[in-house]
Amino acid sequence: MALFPKNPNESLFPGGKKHFTEVIKNDQSGVDQIAYVNSQEDFNIGSTLIVGPGEQAIFLRDGQIVGEPFGPGRYVLETNNYPFVSRLVNAVSGGVSSFHCTVVFFRTVDSAPMGWGTATPIQVFDREFGLDADIRGYGQYILRVADPRALLVNLMGDNVSGMDAAYIGQQLEGIVVEAIRAAVAEVIGDAMDAGDDVMNVLRHGRELKGSVCDAIAESSALDRYGLVLTSLSIMDLHVSRDSPYYKLRQQNAASRQKARDMGNFAGAYPNAAWSAQQSVEVMHHVADNPAGGVASAAAGLGMGLGAMPAFGAQAASVFPGAQPVVAQQPTGPTCPKCGAPASPGSRFCSVCGTPLAASRPGGSAAAPRFCASCGAELAAGANFCPSCGTRV
Template sequence: MAQTVEVIKYEGDNSTFIWKHPCEDFNSLTQLIVHESQEAIFFMNGQALDLFGAGRYTLETQNIPKIGKFLHRETGDTTPFHCEVYFINKTEQMSIKWGTDSKVQYIEPTYGFPISVGASGEMSLHAEDSRKLLLKVVGTEDSLTQQKLTTLFRAFLMTRVKTYIAQVIKANAISIFEIDEHLSEFSEALHKLLIPDFADYGVSLERFFVTNVVKPDGDRQYEKFKELYFRQYADIAEAKLRQQTDLIYAQTEAQKMIIDSQAQATKRAQEGYTYQQERGFDVAHDVAQNEAVGQFTNMGVGLGTMAGIGGAVGGLVGNAVTGALNSAAQPVASDVTPPAEEHFCENCGAKLVPGAAFCDECGTPVPVDNTKCANCGYVFERPGKFCPKCGTKRGL
C-alpha cells in the first residue's frame, strides 16, 4: 500500500550538498517546503522533472506541469504516484581542505634548477547548477557531503592543481625563495584557472587559498642555492648599510665643521679680534720657535712680512723682530722688494684683493687703514695722496 506523506522538507546540517528524502511514494496533496537556501528537484521514473526554489508547494497537477502530464496519462490523477525528491543546499560551503598528494616537479625560474614542492590550503564551494551536479556527481546516491565531494573530486583536482601550480610559477617567474611573499597572487591565479573545471560539474569555486608551500628542505642542491641566495642578499644589505653609514658620517662631519666655524666666529667676537689677527698670532708663534735670528732670513721671513701680519699684534711682533735683527747682525742692503702684504676679511676670513673696498666672498666692507700703505705696508710719516714707496693711492 502506498505511503501517504503530508510534508516533505529538509532541515539537516549545513555540510551536506545534496540530500534525498527517504519517502518515495506520496499523493498529490502532499506539501513540499523548500527553504531559502535550498532547491528541490523531483524525479519520476528515473527522469529529473521540475526544479523548485524557496517556498511552500502543494503537489497538485496544476502546480507541477511536468508531473501533471504523467499523472493525467498514467494514473488519472486519482492514485498515489512513485517519485523521488532531492534537496540541494545552496549555501557556500567553506573551509574545505585540499592538498597535493605528491610533489610538483618543475624548473625553478630564477636559478634554473629542477625542484619539487607540495602545496595545501582551503577552498569554498557552492552548488551552482543543481540539475548538473545531481546528474553528473550524485547519480543514485542518497546524499553528497563535503567529505564525499572532496573524495570524488580529489583525482581531478590533484591533476589540475599540480599542472596549474607549475604553470603559474613559470609564467610569473616566482622564485622558490620568495614564494611565501606571493601566496595571495598565487592563490588568485590558481582560482581563476580552476573555476571552469568545477563549473563543468555544476559547482562554483567561490574561493581558493594556498596557505602553505612545502619546500624541499634538506635536499643538497636546494640547500646550496638557498645559501647562495641569502648570501647575495646579505651582501646587498651590507653594502646599503655601509653606504648609509658613510652618508651619516659625512653629514655629521659637515655639521661639526659648521658648528666649529660658528664657535670660532663667536669666540673672536667675544674676545675682540679678527680672523686676520688670529692668523697673526699663529705666525708669531711660528717665528718664536726659531732659536737663531739668522734663520729668519733663510726662511724668507722679513720685516715686511712681519709688518703685514696685521693689527697691533703684527706691529708688535714686527718691531720685536726688527730689534733682534739690528742687534744680531749688520743690515744687508737688498734691492728685492718685499712681497705685498696679504689682507683677510674680518668676517669670513677670505683673502682680500689688494686695494679692495669689499670682501668678494661675503661683501663685508674692508676697513681703511690710513697709517700705512694697503699695497706694500709702508708706514706713512706724513699726510699725502700717494704712497711715497710704491705710488699706490692712499685711502681717504
C-alpha cells in the first residue's frame, strides 16, 4: 500500500495520474451533447481551462459555482489542490480530495434534431361525445441552452459527478416531451371549447404547430431549466384508431351519411311514401344523439317504428345492436296518397293535403287514384293522366 494513496479520480487523467497542472477542456466536443461533466476532477491549482466556440463552462469548487459561466477562451483556475501537498492532505481520507473541484461544459448553440413521441396517448375530453380523444403523434425538436446556471442548479443539482451525457440527455428529453404533450392538449382543448372539432384542428398542421410553440413559450416549462426550444416539427398527430372515441365518431359519421342519402332520395322523389320521409327524420335525430338509441329517437319525433316498415332493417345496418322492430298497422284512417295517419273525421291529409276518401251512398268509400308520374288526381275510369298524359 502506498504511503500517500492516489485519488481514485486520477485514473481518468491523461496517463492515469495527475500532473503539476492540467488542461481542462471538453474532450467529447465531437459528440452532440447538451451538457458534459469533465472527467478530470480535483485538478491542481493553476490548471488551464479551454472553452471552445458554441459552449460555456461552469467551474465548481467545494460545492459552489465560482463566478459566472466561462465563454469561449482560455482561463487559469484557482483551486486548493497543490502538487505533492494535496497527496499529503488527502492521505487521511484514503486519497479522496478534501478540496473537490470540477468543470461542466454546456452547449449554447442549437442541438442536433432530437425525436419526440407519444408513448401514451394525449387525452383531450370531448363534451359532445362524453369521451377522451386519445391523440398520438411524433416529431422532432431542437434545443439550445440559454442559461447554463439554471440547468446546472435545477436539473443536475449536487449529483454532478454521477451524471454522464447520456443520462443528462434522457432527463432533458423527458422534460421537453412533457412540455410538448401539455401544449398539444392545451391547444386542442381550447379549440374544442371554442366549438371547433378535434379532427378539424388536427388537419391544420401548420397552425397547430405554431400554437403549440406559443403555448410552450407561455407556459415557461423550459425556462426553469434555462432551455429554449428553437425548432419543433410535428410529423404526425392523429386520433388513435383503436380508441372508443374514434369508433363512436365513425359510427356517428356513417349514420349521418345514411341520413343524407335518404334525404336526397326524398328530395328526388317528392311523392315518396310518408314513412320514408319520417325515416330521414329519425336517422338525423339518432345521428345527433348517438347515445339515445333508435327507439327513443322515434318516440322523440312522436311516431312509432311501426309506421316505417323499411326503417327497421336500415337502422340495424347503421346502428349495431339495434333490435328489429315489428311493424304495426295503423288503427285509424290513412291518406291514400302518402300513407300518413289521419284523424277521424278529417277531410284532407295533414301532410300532403290530399282529399281523404268520401262516403258513397250506401256507406262504401271510393278511394281516389293518382298519377304515378306527376301525382295528379285521376277521374274514375281514366286511362290517361289529364295533367301529364301518362298512361295509367
